[in-house]
Amino acid sequence: MFAGLSAFPLTPIxxxxxxxxxxxxLVTRLARARVDSIGVLGSTGSxxxxxxxxxxxxxxxxxxxxxxxxxxxxxxxxxxxxxIRLAEDAQKAGASGxxxxxxxxxxxxxxxxxxxxxxxCKTLDVPLxxxxxxxxxxxxxxxxxxxxxxxxxxxxxxxxxxxxxxxEAAQTRIARLRALIPDHVTLGISGDPAAATxxxxxxxxxxxxxxxxxxxxxxxxxxxxxxGNAEEAQCLSDIFEPLWALYREYGSLRVIATVAELxxxxxxxxxxxxxxxxxxxxxxxxxxxxxx
Amino acid sequence: MFAGLSAFPLTPIxxxxxxxxxxxxLVTRLARARVDSIGVLGSTGSxxxxxxxxxxxxxxxxxxxxxxxxxxxxxxxxxxxxxIRLAEDAQKAGASGxxxxxxxxxxxxxxxxxxxxxxxCKTLDVPLxxxxxxxxxxxxxxxxxxxxxxxxxxxxxxxxxxxxxxxEAAQTRIARLRALIPDHVTLGISGDPAAATxxxxxxxxxxxxxxxxxxxxxxxxxxxxxxGNAEEAQCLSDIFEPLWALYREYGSLRVIATVAELxxxxxxxxxxxxxxxxxxxxxxxxxxxxxx
Numbered sequence: 001m002f003a004g005l006s007a008f009p010l011t012p013i014x015x016x017x018x019x020x021x022x023x024x025x026l027v028t029r030l031a032r033a034r035v036d037s038i039g040v041l042g043s044t045g046s047x048x049x050x051x052x053x054x055x056x057x058x059x060x061x062x063x064x065x066x067x068x069x070x071x072x073x074x075x076x077x078x079x080x081x082x083x084i085r086l087a088e089d090a091q092k093a094g095a096s097g098x099x100x101x102x103x104x105x106x107x108x109x110x111x112x113x114x115x116x117x118x119x120x121c122k123t124l125d126v127p128l129x130x131x132x133x134x135x136x137x138x139x140x141x142x143x144x145x146x147x148x149x150x151x152x153x154x155x156x157x158x159x160x161x162x163x164x165x166x167x168e169a170a171q172t173r174i175a176r177l178r179a180l181i182p183d184h185v186t187l188g189i190s191g192d193p194a195a196a197t198x199x200x201x202x203x204x205x206x207x208x209x210x211x212x213x214x215x216x217x218x219x220x221x222x223x224x225x226x227x228g229n230a231e232e233a234q235c236l237s238d239i240f241e242p243l244w245a246l247y248r249e250y251g252s253l254r255v256i257a258t259v260a261e262l263x264x265x266x267x268x269x270x271x272x273x274x275x276x277x278x279x280x281x282x283x284x285x286x287x288x289x290x291x292x
Numbered sequence: 293m294f295a296g297l298s299a300f301p302l303t304p305i306x307x308x309x310x311x312x313x314x315x316x317x318l319v320t321r322l323a324r325a326r327v328d329s330i331g332v333l334g335s336t337g338s339x340x341x342x343x344x345x346x347x348x349x350x351x352x353x354x355x356x357x358x359x360x361x362x363x364x365x366x367x368x369x370x371x372x373x374x375x376i377r378l379a380e381d382a383q384k385a386g387a388s389g390x391x392x393x394x395x396x397x398x399x400x401x402x403x404x405x406x407x408x409x410x411x412x413c414k415t416l417d418v419p420l421x422x423x424x425x426x427x428x429x430x431x432x433x434x435x436x437x438x439x440x441x442x443x444x445x446x447x448x449x450x451x452x453x454x455x456x457x458x459x460e461a462a463q464t465r466i467a468r469l470r471a472l473i474p475d476h477v478t479l480g481i482s483g484d485p486a487a488a489t490x491x492x493x494x495x496x497x498x499x500x501x502x503x504x505x506x507x508x509x510x511x512x513x514x515x516x517x518x519x520g521n522a523e524e525a526q527c528l529s530d531i532f533e534p535l536w537a538l539y540r541e542y543g544s545l546r547v548i549a550t551v552a553e554l555x556x557x558x559x560x561x562x563x564x565x566x567x568x569x570x571x572x573x574x575x576x577x578x579x580x581x582x583x584x
Contacts, residue, residue, distance in 0.1 A: 082343075112565060119563065
């Protein structure tokens with residue numbers, strides 16, 4: 001489950017709540033494309049902007065629509081109490097695995113983060129992916145902490161932030177982390193622009209924003225890299241360079257939400273976040289048209 | 293309400309929920325000391341770690357225990373939908389004002405933050421204090437954005453981050469911001485170590501962590517500064533230098549929670565946050581003993 005392509009769909013939400021039919025359509029497309037797993041309620045799925053009830057409902061809808069593809073659900077929250085409740089909810093809703101980021105309001109210490117994961121693992125019967133996303137959590141894992149957490153029961157994967165785009169540097173980074181963690185714990189890349197490089201440099205999987213909206217294209221990159229054709233995978237990834245440039249300026253969520261909105265797949269954003277306007281939107285329109 | 297000493301009590305919480313009797317005792321002490329307002333559910337009150345129901349309950353308990361002292365309640369949340377619900381809850385619970393920080397998961401743009409405040413102000417019948425706390429929200433206000441938000445109806449104060457400890461630099465900073473905002477909007481300092489300086493340099497009030505646990509001492513500093521005795525206020529503040537040094541190392545919440553725990557006022561912390569151990573705890577013990 002924690003290898004290959006994990007596709008992260010948006011959760012379409014507005015002031016009234018989740019657009020369930022839009023969400024189901026997104027999930028159904030991923031199931032039809034036969035991605036390796038569906039990662040709901042990641043950063044792309046706006047998990048931190050939803051209530052506990054909405055998150056349980058979204059997980060249930062995903063499991064129903066996934067047609068047997070494993071569903072991994074984000075259970076991140078600021079308090080350990082809430083993470084434990086969300087872990088129980090995710091399991092009840094049928095998630096095959098969970099994703100946990102050390103979300104912070106007060107800056108966290110390493111001991112606090114370790115305690116947070118330990119408490120979550122104690123509650124779980126399904127495997128957990130450690131979600132390392134310093135850009136949103138404002139917590140930076142040391143490799144030593146990764147190694148400690150990876151020894152906890154239930155921990156099965158680490159979703160790592162972008163590796164360097166230089167292949168050798170990427171290999172070095174991945175090899176260093178892999179040497180510190182148990183063999184059964186996989187490493188998956190996040191940050192779409194680095195995915196082809198990372199898959200070619202030893203990552204087991206790709207936790208993919210692109211894959212949530214363009215599953216066939218993301219699968220093509222993944223399968224090509226898995227077959228050992230690193231250069232071809234890179235070429236397939238380079239097609240999306242106009243998107244990667246926008247990611248770097250505006251963040252992947254706003255960009256992919258704007259693409260989905262322009263394609264008519266998602267009707268409204270969740271405030272305070274807004275989809276892109278002006279010149280950025282025009283660039284995205286041009287890209288969507290070019291994609292046909 | 294948004295001038296003088298606003299005392300911010302801890303919200304004692306553990307895995308089972310809020311310790312209501314401990315919280316009521318903290319509030320009662322503030323009411324007896326006749327602070328100018330009680331700021332519940334600020335960062336010191338762990339608002340981001342509590343459920344909506346717990347926050348409504350804490351606000352109600354504070355209003356009941358405040359004996360007529362105005363209660364200001366934090367309504368910050370990641371989504372605008374949730375802020376609107378919390379604003380309604382706070383008003384129903386009897387809060388005299390609210391405090392709103394632009395809490396973020398995805399980094400926010402200025403337009404998004406402005407929209408967030410605009411939506412909150414629309415819901416409110418009570419005044420609002422803009423809570424500028426880049427250390428926890430990871431959003432930095434420009435002065436231009438402060439000026440725009442300060443023009444919104446209901447906005448009555450800005451809780452600003454620490455000013456420079458040099459008095460002239462503090463005066464310059466406060467004067468520059470004051471020139472950009474309407475006359476009826478007050479400026480209050482946060483960051484206890486800078487409070488005496490800021491009150492002497494033109495701030496109208498102090499949003500105080502210290503005041504939540506040591507209301508008499510914080511009132512003495514405030515009243516002395518308000519009477520124009522800046523140097524004496526500074527001397528009274530300097531007594532707490534051992535605490536300020538710990539704040540700089542561990543953050544004010546962990547330090548004041550450890551003090552409260554050592555004094556027997558608060559029985560357990562809220563995970564993942566932990567109170568201090570080892571050498572830091574020993575230093576705090578020494579300070580608590582010296583305070584008698």
